Amino acid sequence: MALTKQQMAQRIARELKDGYYVNLGIGIPTLVANYIPEGISVELQSENGILGMGPFPYEGEEDADLINAGKQTVTLKPGAVIFDSATSFAMIRGQKVQLTVLGAMEVADNGDIANWKIPGKMVKGMGGAMDLVASAENIIVCMMHTNKAGESKLLKRCTLPLTGVACVKKVVTDLGVFDITPEGFKLLERAPGVEVEEIKQKTEGRLVVEGDVPEMGV
Amino acid sequence: MNKVVGGADEAIQGIQDGMTLMLGGFGLCGIPENCIAALVKAGIKDLTCISNNAGVDDFGLGLLLQRKQIRKMISSYVGENDEFERQMLSGELEVDLIPQGSLAERCRAGGAGIPAFFTPAGYGTEVAEGKETREYDGKMYVLERWLRSDFSIVKAWKGDRLGNLVYKHTARNFNPLMAMAGKVTIAEVEELVEPGELDPNAIHTPGIFVHRIFQGERYEKRIEQRTVRQKA
Numbered sequence: 001m002a003l004t005k006q007q008m009a010q011r012i013a014r015e016l017k018d019g020y021y022v023n024l025g026i027g028i029p030t031l032v033a034n035y036i037p038e039g040i041s042v043e044l045q046s047e048n049g050i051l052g053m054g055p056f057p058y059e060g061e062e063d064a065d066l067i068n069a070g071k072q073t074v075t076l077k078p079g080a081v082i083f084d085s086a087t088s089f090a091m092i093r094g095q096k097v098q099l100t101v102l103g104a105m106e107v108a109d110n111g112d113i114a115n116w117k118i119p120g121k122m123v124k125g126m127g128g129a130m131d132l133v134a135s136a137e138n139i140i141v142c143m144m145h146t147n148k149a150g151e152s153k154l155l156k157r158c159t160l161p162l163t164g165v166a167c168v169k170k171v172v173t174d175l176g177v178f179d180i181t182p183e184g185f186k187l188l189e190r191a192p193g194v195e196v197e198e199i200k201q202k203t204e205g206r207l208v209v210e211g212d213v214p215e216m217g218v
Numbered sequence: 219m220n221k222v223v224g225g226a227d228e229a230i231q232g233i234q235d236g237m238t239l240m241l242g243g244f245g246l247c248g249i250p251e252n253c254i255a256a257l258v259k260a261g262i263k264d265l266t267c268i269s270n271n272a273g274v275d276d277f278g279l280g281l282l283l284q285r286k287q288i289r290k291m292i293s294s295y296v297g298e299n300d301e302f303e304r305q306m307l308s309g310e311l312e313v314d315l316i317p318q319g320s321l322a323e324r325c326r327a328g329g330a331g332i333p334a335f336f337t338p339a340g341y342g343t344e345v346a347e348g349k350e351t352r353e354y355d356g357k358m359y360v361l362e363r364w365l366r367s368d369f370s371i372v373k374a375w376k377g378d379r380l381g382n383l384v385y386k387h388t389a390r391n392f393n394p395l396m397a398m399a400g401k402v403t404i405a406e407v408e409e410l411v412e413p414g415e416l417d418p419n420a421i422h423t424p425g426i427f428v429h430r431i432f433q434g435e436r437y438e439k440r441i442e443q444r445t446v447r448q449k450a
Contacts (some may be wrong), residue, residue, distance in 0.1 A: 047318065049243045049388050059446040064247065064439035065375075066387040071245040071298075071442040082387055084394045084422075085244070085270070086326040089319030093337065116315075123306060123315070124297035130345060134338035165342030208268030 002174040003191045007218045008142055010035040011189075012172050014102055015140060016042050023047060023092070023132060025102030026070040028142050028147030032101055043077075045097050047088050047128040069128065089128070093135045100136040102129060104168075106158040109184035109205035111168040113141060114160035133164030137212055145173035145202050152204035154178070154185055175199050177216065179200045183208045189216040221381045222410065223430045226256035229404045232266030240325065240367040240396035241269040241279065245298075245442050248389030249278050250373040252261055252406045252434035257282060264408050266290040268365055270321060270392050272302045277440050286310070292317035292365070298442065317345060320362050322395055328364035329398020329427065337362055337412075370400025373434070374423070377407035378414075382421045390422060397427045406434040 003011065009031035016022065016032075020042045024030050033055070036042060044053040046068040053068060056073035062073040076082075091097055104115040113133055116126040133139055146152055154171065171178045171185065175194050178185040184206025186198060192215050200207060223229045230253055233239070235369040243249030257265075258281050265288050272291055273280035282288050283301050290312040296302050305311035316324070317339040327335055336359035340346050350361040375386035383405055385393055397403050405423075410433040 046388075048247075048391050056445045058449055062441060062444055062446060063387065064441050065389040067247050067441075067443070068388075069244075071247070072445040073441060073443065074445075076387075082390060084390050085322035085392050086395050089322055092319060093339070099279075120307070121421045123313075125295040125301065125315045126317055127291060127295035128318040130317035130343065131337075131339040134317075134341060162343045186321065195398065 001191065001193045003218065006031060008172055008174060009022045010218055011177065011216060012140055012142055013037060015099065015170070018042070020097060020098040021045050021051070022099045023097050023103070025100070025129070026213070027103045028119055029101040029103060030070060045088070045091065046074070047085070047092065047132070049083050049085060049088050050074070050076065050080060051083070052077045054163070063185050089131050092128070092131055095135055095137055097136060099138045099140065100132045101140045101142055102132065104141045104153070106153050106155055106160055107141050107143070107159045107168055107171055108155050109180070111166040111180040112158050113163050113168050114158040115163050119161065133167045139168050140170045140172060141168050142172050145175040152202050154203045156205045156207045175202065181208060187213050189214055191216065192218065220379050221425070221429060221431045222379050223432050226252040226406065226434070229253060229402040229406070229430050229432055230256045230260060232402065233257070235262055236264045237368040238266040240269065240370040240399060241267060241395030242372040242391065242396050243269060243271070243278070244388065244391035245271050246273065246278050246394055246440050248373050248385065248391050248408050249273070250371045251437055253371045253404060254281060257287065258285060261287070263287045264289045266292065266420070268292040268325070268396070269355055270294050270318065270368060272296045272299050274298050274442065275301050283311070290314065292316065292321070294321050322392060324362055324365040325392065325399045328366040328444065329395065331363060334361055334363045336360065353440070357424050365399060367396070367400045368402070370396045370403040372403065372405050374396045374405055374407045376409045376411055376416060377405055377418055377431050378411050378425070379431070380432050381405060381425030382415050382416055383407065383423035383428065384416055384420060385422050394423045397423045403427055404429070405431045407431060408434065408437060
């Protein structure tokens with residue numbers, strides 16, 4: 001069975017380490033905050049100017065002046081701090097944020113990523129993604145393995161305009177976990193019940209499969 | 219020294235067709251609602267607007283877009299606005315999309331007298347096309363220029379007659395940077411106070427960057443994505 005969005009978030013949460021500052025992108029990455037493992041303390045950075053972002057507010061306690069980068073109402077944890085956008089991206093470019101998790105439309109087997117534009121069709125803009133991927137040391141992409149037409153999103157080369165070059169380190173899809181290596185996407189774990197053959201079929205980019213690939217425990 | 223003006227209509231005096239404006243805010247959070255309404259009313263057009271986002275169809279900068287008062291937008295993210303997308307794809311509206319961190323730093327640089335700087339954001343993408351690139355310590359960077367405006371319009375929580383400003387929570391965002399980069403900077407605030415009432419240690423924008431200030435009214439503060447959790 002392919003992973004649910006919650007399970008993908010849960011799997012990514014295992015990449016967190018105590019003391020990390022983490023930037024979570026819009027969509028599935030945001031869910032990672034719900035699965036931070038016991039005994040691990042991380043601080044969430046939101047690029048619109050929060051360090052120490054807390055959960056969504058209780059109903060009736062929403063504050064229009066307190067949102068995350070996805071424009072969702074949020075809260076502050078004790079010890080949180082607010083800053084302007086230039087300071088926020090100083091943290092990002094200055095590599096103070098240890099882990100960035102974001103979504104993508106396409107990832108290439110050399111770590112290129114495309115997630116901001118479909119020429120002639122959809123142009124929403126890159127937001128903070130280009131700054132994040134150009135600077136972060138550890139970038140995990142979280143996305144569905146194929147698009148709505150069933151085509152692979154793990155490619156030899158991205159076909160859409162790039163967001164960043166050779167920057168992605170790891171990809172978590174609904175089918176598996178992959179490291180970006182010089183040889184291509186290295187399959188580290190399979191979603192429970194998903195066979196290597198299916199992953200091979202649905203991966204257009206170079207895929208490296210070594211020995212028995214374990215199922216992930218979720 | 220007294221920078222207080224009577225209201226939004228007086229504050230936007232001097233803004234003319236074809237000018238370049240910076241408008242603070244992130245999404246609909248921390249946007250100068252009163253001045254946007256005044257710009258709509260005044261019908262000023264052919265504007266170049268520098269703002270992280272372009273509002274939604276019926277609020278924020280979307281109100282200026284509806285009336286085709288904007289000729290060019292310089293932004294980082296413009297989703298959530300169908301009219302914007304329509305005008306952009308049809309070529310009616312010129313759009314310059316730039317990485318959010320570069321946008322922030324370009325405003326800051328404009329205000330700080332730094333004409334250009336190198337950043338890694340956008341290297342190897344179409345954002346870097348036509349721009350100088352250079353290697354420093356083994357990594358490639360793109361030269362980005364400063365941004366400055368004829369008028370910067372910001373929204374703060376509290377401000378005093380000298381133009382000192384304090385923002386609330388994430389309504390700060392681009393406001394302090396854009397306040398620095400305006401030939402003329404207008405601040406609308408929720409609460410106008412007397413000099414001395416704001417803690418000098420806690421002022422975000424020093425009044426030297428602000429030329430006109432007024433207390434706004436009837437803030438709607440619309441929420442784009444109301445997300446809540448249930449009490450256990």
